[in-house]
Amino acid sequence: MFQRHLLAGVAACALTAGLFAAAPVLATEAAPAAAGQAVAPTTNLLPHETYQLANGLTVIFNIDRSDPVVAVALTAHVGSARETPGRTGFAHMFEHLFFLDSENLGPGGLDRMSARIGGSGANGFTSNDITVYLQTVPNDALEKMIWAEADKLGYFINTVTDAVLTKEKEVVKNEKRQSVDNRPYGQTGPVIAEALYPADHPYSWSVIGSMADLNAATLDDVKDFYRRWYTPDNASLIISGDFDPAQARVWIEKYFGEIARGPGVPTETPRPSGLTRTKRLMHEDNFAQLPELTLTWPGVERNNPDAAALDVLTAVLTDGKEAPLNEVLIDEQKLTSAVGAGSDNSLLAGEVSISVRAFDGVDLDRVQAALDEGFKRFEAEGVSPEVLTRIKTSAEAGFYGAIESVLGKTQTLAFYDRAGGSIDTDLARLRAVTAEDVMRVYRTYIAGKPHIATSFVPKGKTELALEGSTVAHVVEEPIVQGAEPAVDQRAGDKPYERTASSFDRTVEPPAGPAPVVATPTIWTAALPDGLKVSGIVNAELPLATFQLSIEGGRLFDDPKKPGAAALLARIFDRGTATRTPAELENAFKALGASVSVSAGDERFVISGRTLDRNLAPTLALVEEMLLHPRWDAAELELARAATISDIQDARSQPGAIAGRVFDLVEYGPDHILGGGALGTEASVAALTMDDLKAFQANALVPGLAHFRIVAPSDQAAVTAAMASLGRNWAPRPATVPTWPAPTAPAGSRLYFYDVPDAKQSVIIFGNPALRRTDPDFYAATVMNYRLGGGGFASRLTQQLREGQGYTYGVRSGFSGDERFGDFTLSSSVRSNVTLEASTLARDILRDYGGTFTAEDLDVTRSAMSKSRARSFETAGAKLGVLANIGELGLPADYLAREAAVIDGMTVDQIKALADRYIDTDAMIYVVVGDAATQAERLKALGYGDPVMMNEAVAAADR
Structure with a gap:
């Protein structure tokens, strides 16, 4: 899926990545139902009302009074799956064109208006199945946004000229270069899609399409695509936030009501990939520094009864210290620092993938053998009830995070409007998944089944690819000076004919009453050991979000042996004195909590999110991590290998390289911030457990720390949950090392x-x-x-x-x-x-x-x-x-x-x-x-x- 955000590149949407990422789980368990059995919704997690205009436009309202803002999403039920071979990339190209001009707002009118009204900036994304245009604005601008979205849907196409199309082709091609061609492993998705599906299957090409097809696109092609798919009866308008729904109905009828219905949209039916044999493909990646193996099996379409069980399966295989694939590949054979997996269920077909970026020089045949061993272990051990419970509890917290903002709510509603079903139905299906269901879908879709195996290896290292691999079909663009046509900067200023309307649409609607912005009320406290605490009470969702921030970070690193801060952060959540790494991880997950540790330039931070009802036990675990680390030698070696691998991998990322060069020039080689954030391969290899203990003792002290939290819990509840840390974290003197600030160069x-x-x-x-x-x-x-x-x-x-x-x-x-x-x-x-x-x-x-x-x-x-x-x-x-x-x-x-x-x-x-x-x-x-x-x-x-x-x-x- 591609988004318009500046420098965003390819962005993954949790809602379309699989049911598991979207659906929460209630604390109270229901009796399990058989996979495929109809399950009635059990709650109403995202209340909304839906109605249709006479021309077929679907309208969805969600009321959220927590902030004086509204999010507006216009959804076209068209993605790359509506395209045909030789004309790929049109849905995504159209997303770009749709943002430029409209007949009544004028050239760039939406962007100009967005700036004036304080909007988040018009944005959008295209997937296989859907295109969504969205923005968050203060609620006094709702009528303006409805006016603007209607102008795009019904009063737009006359603004697209040959010059406009020529320019936007260059922008799209730049997006493809940035997201696919100029990044390590960027061609993996297109290679898999082409191999997994037959050539006439609409998922066999990437959403962004091919350069050749983009170059061949004509103005008539674009106009035909618009008239075919951008019609009210193939679109939805979703609004979430603080607004008057009765007034919104009036505005929507005024601005959208006279747009003509389209010719009708054919019904899509699921179409599996039909893969009958395993294919092994390899590619010498110009940017990759490490070998990567990805295995992809045909999965199921979005509304298949097995979708939920497949989502759970991928989590069981790879989520956590005790997951079977992690045990074999990471802890035992030490081939990689991470194993990724996911189930992508689109409307017509689905995929299940496992991906391993191996350490430097690792033969991918060893990775394949280790995966096979992990699968055998899974087959022998099965799925425990405890694992299922932890996965479902984690899903609950993860879902609430996805609908924290009104923008997240509109995206969620847009997804279900296109895909069918509801959050509540998906929740019920997920809750009904049993261990037997997980094993059944593993045997049905994964064990011994045909799949695509892609080996992406560094240039000149084809020996690392899987045996029997053939060279993948990858089209690489040559660098030719002056190859692109000149762009007419004034293309959008040319006059164009306006589409007839019953009223003057050039008049921008007035703003509504100015929103009342309430500054959050902040409470503060100090604990006996000097730890400062502050918080904001926020009861919108049953989640507590917190950070324990300790001043210093990388500034405490030894410049002769840098990397201690980052390496300590990497092992800090790997167990405690009384809990193994797996036990600590499982304890957090059982609470619906997620905790991460990072070392920044000036701060060492423990960040977390948990169900508010479990705040106290979550903070008790954080205290264990902080005051009683495990200092596990085996975990240190795993973290060391992973850090060195990340240092090597960063050399393949052009953006990371640019930042590295800038820091080196700005600060100089002798400044602690002039080096890489992770240290060097040599320094990381040389760091000892005593070095990390010394860093912890000298740098992680309460006098340099601040705990901040946003949660339904009030000051009394939070300080009570923090009381133990306030007593037990012994104060120690500490001064953050002083490093000189750089000065501007004398000349460029x-x-x-x-x-x-x-x-x-x-x-x-x-x-x-x-x-x-x-x-x-x-x-x-x-x-x-x-x-x-x-x-x-x-x-x-x-x-x-x-x-x-x-x-x-x-x-x-x-x-x-x-x-x-x-x-x-x-x-x-x-x-x-x-x-x-x-x-x-x-x-x-x-x-x-x-x-x-x-x-x-x-x-x-x-x-x-x-x-x-x-x-x-x-x-x-x-x-x-x-x-x-x-x-x-x-x-x-x-x-x-x-x-x-x-x-x-x-x-x-x-x-x-x-x-x-x-x-x-x-x-x-x-x-x-x-x-x-x-x-x-x-x-x-x-x-x-x-x-x-x-x-x-x-x-x-x-």
């Missing part, structure tokens, strides 16, 4: 990292800048909105993507913590326009302050002030408020002060901020791409010969 230089045959170039331009605590930080963020922080309202996006078709996405912004900060511009651009895109991006930065206008300020002020209605909707956003106040020391009223900054900003202040903090002549320019075709050209940027960085990075990483 260009740094180039060579990735031969790269289809895109990754660029990062920037310099050291403001910390989050600096007085100008928020003002500079306001300044950057129109430059590169405002999504499709930003100049960078409008010129590099919408104007020239150079990129799929580009952004700029200030990122800062307590001690360090940066300003960066980042993008992935078509390889053969690396110079042109870099020059244009640099010039936009350079000229921004001098060209900023009063209109720019109006858009900025409107967007940033109105968007505050969305600022506190999710638990993550509320945790961010707590962190800014509790950790960074921002004043308790900082939100009000920031609102005042927006209101008081002037054009002259914006210009002054741009002149002060954006200096293109004192900037680090990093490019990761194909040196043979692009390095020499970049001399024309004006910063001398590119400094080649491959050897410098290799030396720093030794």
